Structures are given as C-alpha cells and as structure tokens.
Amino acid sequence: MKKANYGIVLVFLLLSAFVIYQANTFEQTLIQDDYVGASFFPELLAWMTAGLALVLGWLNFRGKMDDDGRTLADLFPRRMLLALVGLGLVVAYVMLLEPLGFILATIALNAALLPLFGVRSPLVLALFPVIVSLSVYAVFYKILIVPLPEGLFYF
C-alpha cells in the first residue's frame, strides 16, 4: 500500500499542475466587473489538492498511514484481467449501442459476459440475455417512455 500511496501523491500532483497550467490560459471575458475571474476557483482547488497530496506523501514517508503490507501485486492481481475484459466488453457495447440499437447490443453484451463469468448452461446462455434486454427495454422504453438507442433496425 505504501507504493500505491506514492502513486496517489504523484497522480494528484500531476493533476494539480495540469489544472494550474490550464487555468492560467483562461481569458478574461467581456464581463469586467467579476472580481475573481474564471480561473480563481480551479486554481485555488489545485493548490489545495497539491498541498494535500504532499501531506499524504509526508505521512506515508513517516509511516503514519495505515500500511497493511500489501504489495502492488496484491492490489492488482492477475485475476484483475477478468475486470479488464469486462471493461473492454462494456466499451464495445457502447460502441455498438447506436449502430445495433439497444435490444441487440444488450443481448450481445449479456451473451458475452455470461461465459466470461463461467456460465455454461446453453439454456441460460440463450434465454437470459434476451430476457434481460427485453425486460429493461419494456420498463424504460414502453412504460417510462425513456427513448433508448434504436439503431439500424429501429429497436
């Protein structure tokens, strides 16, 4: 956890630097009587973030942060690949959502997730994605009148 904490410090210092750099490029608009300007709040927050990140770094360095002894390999184990594949499938789903439409894309997503999670029953693999997709479509689109992506086939 100690290394992960240093990682957090680094990420937040970089974020602060980025925000301060960007905020400095904000231009004054025609409204001249705004006393603090568009960059005031983000800059203030960025400096506070940098300060807090340094405090975290200092506490970590002094051993005052809870350290459960876990290494980076413990925090990010190999089985994390399952989550990453899941994330990849979700990304692919969103890319397919508009071309395929909600129903087909959702069937495809669920049909891909189930085998990843170890479901082997052909009946479940065949029925579950269709039931989930149609149920959600019925509740949101038909009952609550929430427009969902229609795609090439208009559903």
Add this chain to the structure above:
Amino acid sequence: MVALLLNGLHTTFSLAIFPFLVLGVAGGIVIGALPGLTATMGVAVLLPLTFGMESTRALVMLAGIYIGAIYGGSISAILLKTPGTPAAAATVLDGYELARKGEAAKALSISAIASFTGGIVSTVMLITISPILANFALRFGAPEYFALAVFGLSIIASISGKSPVKGLLAGMFGLLISTVGLDPVTSFPRFTFGEINLFNGFAIIPVLIGLFALAEAFVQMEKIFEPAQAVDTNFKHGMVSLKETISLLPVMIKSAFIGTFIGSIPGAGADIAAFVSYNEARRTSKKSKEFGTGCLEGIAAPEAGNNGVTGGAMVPLLTLGVPGDAVTAILLGALVIQGLQPGPLLFAKSPDIVYGLFSSLFVGNILMLIFGLLGVRLFCRVVELPKRIIIPVIVTLSMVGAYSMNNSIFDVWVCIAFGGIGYIMQKVEMPSSPIILAVILGPMAESNLRRAVLMYEGGYSFLWTRPITIVFLALALLSLYSSYKRAHAA
C-alpha cells in the same frame, strides 16, 4: 385546521383519489429503485398523465411519486451499491455494508421505517410551522448558500473512512470535476477542450452510477470465481426489531428535522440533506466508530433526512410559490396547469386542495412504509441471486441509467470512465463518496461565492457580518474538528 385536515383525509380515502395515491407511491418506489431515474424524472415523465385529471387527484398522484421515489432510491443502494437517486448516495455507506453482512432485510426495513418517520415529521412541520420556515428560508442570499455549501463540504472528512487525507483528496478531485464546463459568472468554457457535451459540466447521475455501481461490478467481476457469501434469508430474525427501532427514534426524528429545514431552503435538495443528516448522526453518536461498517444509525439518518425533504420542499412552494427543489418546481408547473396559483392566497382560495395534499402526504408515507416492509422479502431475493447473473444486470441497468437522464451516449462514456476511476480508487482504498458530495456541492459553493463577492464589490466581509453565514461556517468548523478528533482517537 383540524376540520380541514379531516376533510382532506376524507377526500384522500375516496375512491376517486386513493387508487391514484397507491399508484403514485408504488410507481415512485419502482422509479426510485431504478438507477438513473430520479424523483424529478419520475414526476416529470408522469406529469403529462395528470393533465386531464381533476386538480386534487393530479397533485396527490405526483406527491405519491415524489415520496415513493425518494425512498425507492435506497433499495438499490442497499442491495446493489447502486443508489437509485442521488438522495440515496449516503445510504450506500452503511446500507450496502449491512447487506454484505447478510442483513439486507434489516437494512431495508430500517430504511423504510426511517423514510416513513422523515416523511411524517416533515408533513407535520409543513402543516404547523410552514410560514415561519418559509420566512427563514427567504433570508438566504448568495453568502448563506455559500456557507451552507461549505458546511456540506466539511462532511467529507466524516465520510472518508480510514484515511481522512485520502478522503479530502477525493473531495478535491470532485470539486475540480465540478469546475468543468461554462464558468457560472463569465460563461468562459473551462476544461472543455472544445467538447460541446462538457459545456454544462459532468452530469451527476453518470458520475454517481459509474463510481458506485459500475466500479463495484468490476470489483465483483474480479471475485466472480470466489465462493459466494452466505445471505441471511431468515426474515423473522432478519427484520429490524422493535427495540432497535425505538433506540433509533431520536436519530430519525433529528434527521427528519434537518431534512425538513434543508428542504425548505430553495435549491438545497434531498442529496444534501441525506449527507448532512448522516454526518450529524455520526458526530453525536456513541457508536461513531461503527459508521461505514453497516451501522443501523448510518442508514436511519440519511433516509429520515432525505424523506424529510419531501415536506420541507413543499413549504416555500405552497406558502410563497417558490419551489424548494427540482421536484417541487415541476409540482409548481402542475399547480399552474391546474389553474392554481401557489402562494399565501392558495390557502385561502383552495383550502380543500391544500389540505387534501397534506392528508395525502400523511397517507402516502403510510403506504410507502407498508409497501417498503411488505417488499423486503421480495427485494432480498436480489441478494440471493448468484453474482454471475446479477452483475450483467447491474452493468445493463448502469448503462441505461447513465443514458436515460439526457439521452446521451456521451453520458454513458462518462459513466464508464468514472467506473474505471472508482475501481482503481477501491483498489487503493480511496473513498468515492466524497467525490459525489463535492460534485453536488461544488457548483453551489463556487457560484454563490462568486455572486457574494460581486454583491460586496470585491470584498469578503460577508463571511463575518451575516449571522446565518457565521452559524453555517461555525458548524463547518465544528464538523471538521469532530472528524479530526475522531481520527486522532482512532
């Protein structure tokens, strides 16, 4: 007043009205429980159905949806770590933890009871002291709103779990996110990089769903082949006991007062009330160390607080014609459509409608309690489903929930991005709740600070010359001090 209330009750229980109240409350619970569908959206979506209805019937149904949806958000928050509405974000902290311990029935039942208590107390306050509350709320200007936002943000330290520094960093991240979009005073586009979808900043719903639901789904995917946790399905033992309920009454009533007060301030909604109530309960609790681990008080407080808003938000609406939150803004529209003009004259001109609404709030809260308790057994079935079945459903609902608010694929990408961020944050033990609180309160803090500075021509004397501002800033300091003391003692 008593005669008018009795007359209102008579109207509420009439065959022409009661079924619509039942429909409203039940529909509201379902809408609230679905991720992405807020109480505002529920009322807005079903508003056109009331156009052809008689005034009392229409208002009663919309009020029922409002009550039901605010409660319904807690069901998915407790069972799936997916707050149905932003108002239920604080309920996740202890509700989901208690459900993970196999006590989902207890968490759901106390949530229903606390929501009921919050709703009833706020309705009583609405009926009895609404003019006083309304006059107080009218004294809120930009400096007071800024101070209220600062007080709300001071809660971050309290909901940061083991490491307040990491929680504060998460809060800062949330505040930085809230600065994305057009500047509230000069309209200068900040951190938008030419992307038009970012001009209004990040919508709260996709961020909320990503950080809580999707991140949790990714964590569970990692553990998919681990043995499932045992779930207590013995409902006789699982429900909250009478003794526990009685011991929680002081917390629930205090939170209901907080919710009503916050609800009566225009612009401050159920999400803020829930977090403030949670923090106050934790600050004053003898079991403050148990908060965040599945503590009953940690569920009762935010639920009583957020349902307390339902009556509170009606105060400025009915007495002044000023909506207290987004839902009452739509209710204001409904009143106008029905040919009614909210304000002091409404009580004089249409007492039957006003007291019919008051009575329906009473009865609606009772119905919500009945549906909530009867539904516990049914809702708990969700926890019994195997992870390999429930995760695809959570992912699908998350995607639809993120999309449905603005019908925007961009919001779905935002949800996925925050899902990834939330996943990494869970790995490195950074809490996500401070981000949500900061995204809710950040715009309120910045825009009101900027307005206050403009009002005072560049000066900051509003920080120490306005009584309400001083009180809120003092409360913020007190809240930070309590968190520091607690962390130091731990």
